[in-house]
Structure formats: C-alpha cells, structure tokens
Amino acid sequence: MQDCSILITRPEPENRLSCERVRTLGGTPVPLPMLEIAPLEEAKQQAAIRSQVFDINEFHYVIFVSKNAVRLGSDWLDACWPMLPIGVHWIGIGQGTTQALLDEGIPALSNPGHTSEDLLDWLKPVKMKNLKVLIMRGVGGRTELGDKLEERGAKISYLSLYERKKPEYNAQTFLMLPDINLIWVTSGESLHNLSEYVAQYKQDWKTLPIITPSSRVNQQAKDMGWINASCAHGADDNSLIKATGFHTGQSND
Template identity: 80%
Template sequence: MQDCHILITRPEPENTLSCERIVTHGWTAVPLPMLDIAPIEDAQQRAAIRSQIFDIDTFQYVIFVSKNAARLAADWLDTCWPMLPVGVHWIGIGQGTTQALLEAGIPAISNPGHTTEALLEWLKPAKMKDQKILIIRGLGGRPELGDKLEERGAKVHYLSLYERKKPHYTAQTFFMLPDIHLIWVTSGEGLHHLSEYATQHKPEWKTLPILTPSSRVNQQAKEMGWIHASCADGADDNSLIKATEFHIGKQHD
C-alpha cells in the first residue's frame, strides 16, 4: 500500500496543495475536484458585498467558514480597509481556514476542533447575547451555525462571497483514471457530487475506504452507500494524512 493511489476531491486551489503534500509521503495523488468555487461576479451583488465590507467594523465577531471565504474576504478587506478595524474578533473554522487568515495578515483565532459543531461548543453562550456577528461563507451555506448563535441571543448577518458548483466530467474522465485505493472527501456537498458520479461511472468506488471530515459527513457517506467510510476528524491535510497513515498501517497488520 506504499504506492497508494489517493483520490483528492477538494476544490482548487487546495486540491493542488493537498496533492503536493501526498507526494511527499510517497503516495500517488489523483486530483478530481468535486466542487468548483466561483467568486461572485454579478455587479449588483458585488456592490452589496463592498457595502458590507465597509461596515465590517460594526461587528463584534467575524466568522469565516472556509479557506475560500478567508482568501476572498482578505482580498476585499485589502481593497476596502488599508488598515484592519480594531475591536473585531476574527475567527476561522478549522486550522486551515485560520492559517489562511493569518497568512493574509488577519489576526484570527480558531476553536480547538475543526467543525461548526466544535466552534459552537467553544463559543460561550453567555458571551454571545446581543453580539453582532458576521458569517462569511459561500452562497447557500449550512444555516446551523447562524441558527444556533441566534438561539443564544446573537444578531447574525451573512456575507456570501462565492458560489459552489458541481464540476462537469464525462465518462472519458473516469475511464482515464488509474486504479484508486483510497478517497479523501472534505465536505458534504463534495461527497454528494462524488456519490452521483460514482453511481453513474464508478460504482465499485463505493467499496473503497473513504475518509470524511466530520461525523456528520461520515454518516451521510454511509447513508449514500459508502461501505468503508471513516471519519478523519478534520478537513485539513494533517488530519487526513494521519487518518491515511492509520488506514495503511491497518492494511499492513
């Protein structure tokens, strides 16, 4: 299993970075993004985004749900705020998102876990009452975080910076792929697209080990017919590499 072919389904540009990490471990990376990330291009929507970015100093907490949210928001902040406003708590969900913010010069902190659920446990309910919170995400993101914060008395607003789309692949794409031994999936939406393609073109993939980022997505995978779904407890490379090493170690036992 040292020459393990791992299917990486992250969106770009993270897919390329994950593939580079995998190669350093002596494994073979097979890139096949299951989400396309498209920044909002509509002029009216971009004007609304700009307005919200200019008002970002009115929020006590700004929460970024993904690396894409962090990267795109950093560009907007550079444009609208030559110096970041003070008094704002910048929070990234997961270490990868937080690291992306830090690299962009945004002094973000992160909860100890990697998921929305872990963040909710970490944020003290009493502290959230009457706090104005901005959640930066993609269009149509999960509402759970905002709903739970509102239950705690927070005033939640959303800022959507990008759309997530299903990539278009043909039967030829799947025919040309090498044999796959293990699959990384990093979101519920990516899993959904992968499952559709697997059902159509590669039903045997559903018998392969698949690593998921959270117990929620792991349960979804099992419900979609993935027989050997395992939770890596994080969507970041380190968590998935650790879970991959564990799996390969079991194969050798």
C-alpha cells in the first residue's frame, strides 16, 4: 500500500493525527473531514453540562461514545473535579476512545470490542438493575446502547457535549483533490455526508475501495451503492491501517 492515496474523512483534530500516521507508513493522506465537531457554547448549555458533571459521582458507569466526547468531557472533568470521584467506572466505546481516556489519566476499563453492540455483549454478565449510567456523546447521537441498558434495568442519563455538522464544500473543492485510491470513513454520519457530496461531484468514487468501521456502517455503504466496501471492525487508526494492508511490523491493538 506504499504511495496509496487515501481520503481521510475524520473530523478534526483526529483527521490531522490520522494523516500523520498514514504518512509515516508511506501512504499519501488526503484530508477531507465529513463532520465538524462544534462544542456546545451557549451559556445555558454550558450551565447544564457543568451541573451534570458536578453530579457525576452519582453514576456507577460513565460511557464515552467517541474521542471527541473524551476530549471535551475530560476538560469539563478537570474544571469540576480536581480529583476524579471514587467508585465510577469509566468506559470508552472502541479501542481508540478507551485509549484516549487512558491518555487523559482517566482509568478506563479495558473492553475488547469496537462498537456499542460489542460493549453490550461485554456488559452482559453485569447486573445493571438500578445502576445509574451516564452516556457522554454529541447532540442527537444513537440511543441503542442506552435503550438496551434500560431494558436491563439501568437508569440512563445523557450528557451532550457537542454538535456534529456537515462541512460545506463545493465543486471546486473536489476538482482540486488529487486522484484517490482508497477512502476511510469512521461513522455512519460521515458516510452519509460523503455519499451526498459524491452524488453531486464524484460519482465515480462509488467504485473505489471504502473501509468502514463496523458491520452496521459497512451495510449502510453497500445500501448506498458503494460496491467495494469492506469492514475494519474498528474506527481507530490501527484497525483501519490493518484493513488497508499497510505492513507496520507491529501487531494491531
């Protein structure tokens, strides 16, 4: 895969980090984020977030759905809790999110999966009845995880920290891009936004290999007409790199 030109659609700041990683492996990264992450900044929104974070010690589990949730959530924790509260179990969905928690000094529980569905399987032995669970996420995120935990008796709360927005591109943006050999997408929403732009400006991209983070998103890609979609079984760089075929000399996380 040396000199492979890869369109990387992660939001910033993760896009830049993924591009650096691909470049070190001899690939040619082409950054084109398909999501923008906008922290909630209105005074009323921030007051609501602060109130929930001050009460975070009341929860048995705090689940972060993404690296962006970790990045913003850890800032709020630093502001509200000079020392992390005792007795909270911190969990990240996916290897990358879990590692991001550890990098922030938050002792996240290690779980082997990459998706909400994997996390639910991992938590099956845990008696969730009457346990309080806080899910840190973006506005309007998927509710499947919370719904399933509620079915098992858990008491679910959500803390929205950011909005996801579709970046604005035009025909000139796509005209100026180099030839692309491969595409990385890391969420269903990124795939949806990319597919809309491709329908407008780059219909031939539908024949390119596209690597998706999960079976769910991979099926979405096929339903949208991507004829060469494959699944990395993870949205972290290591999973995507392994699925791409780079030889790093290291085992995948």
